Amino acid sequence: MSVILILILASLAIALLFLGGFIWAVRSGQFEDTVTPSMRVLMDDKCNGTARRTRNHSKDAPSAANPGAADLK
Secondary structure, three states, X not given: OHHHHHHHHHHXXXXXXXXXXXXXXXXXXXXXXXXXXXXXXXXXOOOOOOOOOOOOOOOOOOOOOOOOHHHHO
């Protein structure tokens, strides 16, 4: 009987910890903007001013526009 009482108290303590963590996250603004991070994936890098180089633009590497670039050496 005492084991059940200990388990109930332990589960209530854990539930209260999770509830406190959730309330802290809401008050600190963790759930303020849920749309922008998913929209950031869809935006073009040139539009937001942070253009990044993702391709190898060296003269030695063949590309779709110039497939024989490596053979010209």
